[in-house]
Amino acid sequence: MTEMLPGRAVDPARFRRVLSAHAAGVVIVTGQTDGIPAGLTATSFSSVSLEPPLVCFYVDRNSTTWPRLREADQFAVNILAGDQAELAARFARPGADRFGEPTRWRPGPLGTPLLGDTAAHVLCTPHSSLDIGDHILVVGLVTDAFVYSLDHPLLYHRGRFGRFTPHG
Numbered sequence: 001m002t003e004m005l006p007g008r009a010v011d012p013a014r015f016r017r018v019l020s021a022h023a024a025g026v027v028i029v030t031g032q033t034d035g036i037p038a039g040l041t042a043t044s045f046s047s048v049s050l051e052p053p054l055v056c057f058y059v060d061r062n063s064t065t066w067p068r069l070r071e072a073d074q075f076a077v078n079i080l081a082g083d084q085a086e087l088a089a090r091f092a093r094p095g096a097d098r099f100g101e102p103t104r105w106r107p108g109p110l111g112t113p114l115l116g117d118t119a120a121h122v123l124c125t126p127h128s129s130l131d132i133g134d135h136i137l138v139v140g141l142v143t144d145a146f147v148y149s150l151d152h153p154l155l156y157h158r159g160r161f162g163r164f165t166p167h168g
């Protein structure tokens with residue numbers, strides 16, 4: 001085992017490598033301002049509180065999508081299904097036409113874009129946000145939520161998309 005120095009930040013390469021051991025579900029956060037849809041792929045989604053119902057994600061301060069999402073009165077967390085790896089990649093690609101063909105989506109309540117064929121939709125109003133390191137912690141109050149499929153979630157692990165295989 002290498003020497004551990006308490007109180008000092010781990011080196012970035014090792015930090016990234018260790019984080020890659022953590023398998024995560026994949027979401028696309030969407031919102032709309034001035035009639036223009038915006039969205040980005042995230043694995044940092046998490047539940048925060050049950051009463052009140054709160055969820056969160058972290059967005060990179062350098063994101064070009066966040067300034068538009070931030071203006072939306074509501075955002076949707078689209079929880080992706082196992083066959084939506086291409087969609088996840090499209091919503092992570094800078095400059096991609098994310099809502100053009102072949103993306104399937106429809107405007108939901110307040111015009112918030114809802115992506116098609118997802119495992120679930122979680123509708124949120126902005127609750128709070130906090131600058132933290134090089135990211136922004138975004139907390140949403142869940143106003144409505146729908147689940148369509150619990151069977152085959154999309155996962156991200158070691159830089160690759162994959163599916164969950166349950167024991168038994």
Ligand SMILES: Cc1cc2nc3c(=O)[nH]c(=O)nc-3n(C[C@H](O)[C@H](O)[C@H](O)COP(=O)(O)O)c2cc1C
Pocket residue numbers: 026039040041042043044045057058059060062063064065066088089091092093094095156
């Ligand atoms: C699997 C995966 C997970 C990601 N998770 C996050 C995340 O949690 N937060 C974030 O800010 N960016 C995350 N990204 C990167 C953004 O999707 C991407 O950098 C962003 O959409 C770039 O475009 P933008 O400038 O339009 O934001 C992730 C990318 C991938 C492929």
